[in-house]
């Protein structure tokens with residue numbers, strides 16, 4: 001049922017050796033939501049996404065996805081269960097072609113017959129990627145590489161997509177395009193957790209958001225409420 005979150009973090013702590021990067025956070029996402037995580041550099045946003053994806057272990061607390069604890073589930077099994085991450089810096093294979101990169105996203109799937117249908121769906125969403133299927137991925141522009149990274153994640157057929165700073169380093173036109181793509185992904189029924197430096201855009205497009213500071217969540221609310229919050233305006237919206 002809808003009132004059960006698709007993802008829940010309960011008092012999650014994440015550490016790099018002795019350094020506590022995330023100090024006991026609670027977070028919940030409901031199916032179909034677009035939720036963003038904003039905050040200054042070093043607040044712990046990337047660390048949090050990596051722990052949800054399973055590329056970093058948690059030191060304490062609970063990660064609950066789709067009704068079950070995933071605390072000790074390896075990253076690739078999380079992908080199989082519909083949890084995909086588009087990492088900071090995109091992580092595309094620069095020497096492979098665009099098409100090879102896309103197909104990598106579908107690598108772990110068992111429903112091979114469905115893959116071609118999903119390729120078409122990704123092409124509709126990302127026409128620019130379709131035009132460049134045979135091109136070596138390393139020769140794409142930053143914006144195109146980001147589109148490709150999103151397309152590759154979509155081919156794993158996620159229920160929950162984690163996006164780490166998709167607009168980073170992109171020209172304004174591409175930033176706009178990325179946010180349009182994120183919206184179309186949400187319209188297709190995928191739940192999205194978005195980490196963004198561009199707090200203004202993130203809050204405009206998100207139903208809800210969490211503000212992180214020094215490893216803790218200090219504020220949460222609807223995108224609209226946070227856009228009008230004086231603390232958020234002065235700390236993150238440059239006012």
Ligand code: ATP
Nearest residue numbers: 016019021039040041042043044045046047048088
């Ligand atoms: P950014 O926007 O810079 O990515 P962030 O909010 O995503 O910021 P994190 O990258 O999660 O922040 O970093 C949180 C804290 O953990 C920071 O203090 C950072 O210095 C520290 N940290 C991150 N990665 C490592 C690492 N591999 N080893 C040690 N400390 C790390």
